[in-house]
Amino acid sequence: MQTRRRLCTALAGICLFLVVPVLPAHASDPYLDMLEEEAQVLELIKTAEQMDAKAQSSTGGISDENTTRAMLGPGMSTEQFDAALKAHFVGTYMLYDKLSAEQKAAVYARYQRDGRIMEIRRAIAKHL
Amino acid sequence: MIMKTAVASMLVVLGCGAAVAEDLPVRITEDIVYVDLMTGDKTVRIQRIQDEENVIDGGFAKTSRKCPPFCIHPMSVAPGVETIGEVELLEFLQKEVQAGNGLVIDARTPSWYQKGTIPGSVNIPFTEFAEDPQSVAVIDLMKRLGVVSGPAKDSWKDKLASWAWSVGLASPDGLIWDFSDAKKLVLWCNGPWCDQSPRAIKSLLALGYPAEKIYYYRGGMQLWQIFGLTVVVPEG
Numbered sequence: 001m002q003t004r005r006r007l008c009t010a011l012a013g014i015c016l017f018l019v020v021p022v023l024p025a026h027a028s029d030p031y032l033d034m035l036e037e038e039a040q041v042l043e044l045i046k047t048a049e050q051m052d053a054k055a056q057s058s059t060g061g062i063s064d065e066n067t068t069r070a071m072l073g074p075g076m077s078t079e080q081f082d083a084a085l086k087a088h089f090v091g092t093y094m095l096y097d098k099l100s101a102e103q104k105a106a107v108y109a110r111y112q113r114d115g116r117i118m119e120i121r122r123a124i125a126k127h128l
Numbered sequence: 129m130i131m132k133t134a135v136a137s138m139l140v141v142l143g144c145g146a147a148v149a150e151d152l153p154v155r156i157t158e159d160i161v162y163v164d165l166m167t168g169d170k171t172v173r174i175q176r177i178q179d180e181e182n183v184i185d186g187g188f189a190k191t192s193r194k195c196p197p198f199c200i201h202p203m204s205v206a207p208g209v210e211t212i213g214e215v216e217l218l219e220f221l222q223k224e225v226q227a228g229n230g231l232v233i234d235a236r237t238p239s240w241y242q243k244g245t246i247p248g249s250v251n252i253p254f255t256e257f258a259e260d261p262q263s264v265a266v267i268d269l270m271k272r273l274g275v276v277s278g279p280a281k282d283s284w285k286d287k288l289a290s291w292a293w294s295v296g297l298a299s300p301d302g303l304i305w306d307f308s309d310a311k312k313l314v315l316w317c318n319g320p321w322c323d324q325s326p327r328a329i330k331s332l333l334a335l336g337y338p339a340e341k342i343y344y345y346r347g348g349m350q351l352w353q354i355f356g357l358t359v360v361v362p363e364g
Contacts, residue, residue, distance in 0.1 A: 031197045031323065032237070032255070039239040042187040049186075118185065 044095065044125035045118070051091020052117075072115045078108050089117060095124050103127040154178050154356065156218065163218050165248050172247040174218065177356030188319070188350045198321045201346060205326045208339025211346050212314065214355060220314050220343065221248045230312040231273065235328040236349075240318065244359040246352055251362070254317070254324040257331035270335070273313065276306040307338050314343040319350030 072084050082104075085093040096107060110123035154176045155161050162175035183189070203211050212220070217232070224230025225248055234241050234249040241251040252269065259266050267277050313332070317324035329342055353359065 034194075034197055035237055035324070036239060038187070038193070039237070039243070042243065043239075046186060118189070122190075 041122065041125040044128055045121045048089075048091040048095050048121045048124070051094065052089045053091075055090040056088075070117045072111060072117065072120065074112075074115055076111075078105075081108055081111055085120075092117065092121050092124065095121075095128060099124065099127050152178055154180065156357075157215060160215075160218070163222065165221065167248075172358065172360055174247055174358045182356060184353050184356075188353045193321060195321070197323060199323075201320050201323070201326055203346065205329050205344045205346070206333055206339060209329055209333075209342045209344055210340075211344045213345070213347060214352065214357065216343075217246075217314060217316075217345050220312075224312050230314070232314045233316070233325075233328070235315045235325040236317045236322075237324070240324075240349075242362060244349070244361050246316065246349070247358055247360045249316075252328070254328035254331070257328045257335070261335055266335075270305060273337075274309045274311040275337070276309070277304070305336055307336065307341070310337060310341055312341045312343070313337075314345050316345035316348045319348040320346050321350075322348055 070088070072081065072088075076084060082093075082096075085096055096104065099107065106127065107120060107123045111120055114120075152161050152175065156163070156174075156176060162173050165172045165174065205211065220230055221232060225232060232246065232249045234245045234251045235254045235257075236251070237253045237255070238251065241253075245251065252272075256265065256269055270277060315325040315328050315332075317326075325344060325348070329344060332342060333339060349359075
């Protein structure tokens with residue numbers, strides 16, 4: 001039993017030795033990881049903006065420009081915040097709706113500090 | 129190796145003559161209204177957004193990112209490397225790129241490049257410059273920059289090695305670079321908070337690329353967008 005365990009450990013070590021040099025040099029570069037994370041967040045924000053703008057134009061609501069610059073008024077409860085997103089920013093809400101209760105609470109906390117829709121979108125995107 | 133060319137061949141035309149006819153209110157400079165880049169059979173016009181109420185949004189409107197790693201870079205990236213602005217970059221496109229003596233390099237990773245780039249730029253991510261200097265990828269990359277590789281040519285042994293290298297009999301061990309025909313380069317990335325082009329520049333200098341042939345456009349995509357200059361989304 002012990003021999004088999006030793007053999008497995010040795011094999012795992014050999015496999016690791018063989019695999020590690022094959023990985024790209026930048027695979028563990030934290031700067032690259034953060035760059036890619038930032039790029040993904042921007043992509044999600046853009047998607048949400050486009051979906052909001054499309055929904056707004058189809059309902060004759062606020063303009064494309066305002067879907068970027070808009071703010072959610074202060075002092076809303078979590079339920080009111082959810083409802084406001086759903087009513088005015090459908091694209092953003094669709095992304096928000098995918099979050100866990102804990103993540104939604106973090107987005108709500110962000111809204112309490114800064115009600116700009118672009119900041120709320122960013123907070124949502126960071127959790128996706 | 130990831131290397132995409134945004135322009136194959138390029139002819140740059142300053143739109144000075146059209147200034148009076150078109151009378152655009154937001155010019156690049158008092159004398160320059162726009163710059164036309166001919167890319168193959170297409171023309172890309174670089175000009176500023178004419179809506180004086182326009183503001184930027186999205187990622188480049190953001191003022192604050194975690195530092196490190198997204199810290200403010202000094203004006204000078206390395207000794208001997210000149211930092212330039214938008215007007216100098218346009219002049220570089222007109223003079224150096226048109227003549228085939230220069231390249232404007234978008235040193236960002238492909239996920240950033242795909243969102244939009246400065247017309248006339250080629251995408252060579254900064255990671256490409258940090259590969260093994262003796263790898264085929266770096267040798268190909270340097271060829272693209274007008275740099276010839278081969279063993280040293282001082283002694284008879286070197287001459288023999290050079291011949292062996294030229295006919296494919298020798299490995300590139302100990303190869304050196306000949307920078308005499310190296311192109312002038314402008315490197316840029318997301319803005320003064322971005323480390324991608326500074327890293328690429330440092331890697332080029334480590335390879336021996338002459339500092340006087342490298343220019344750093346520190347403003348990058350953020351300043352380019354703040355001035356409302358034309359951004360193109362790469363095809364494919």
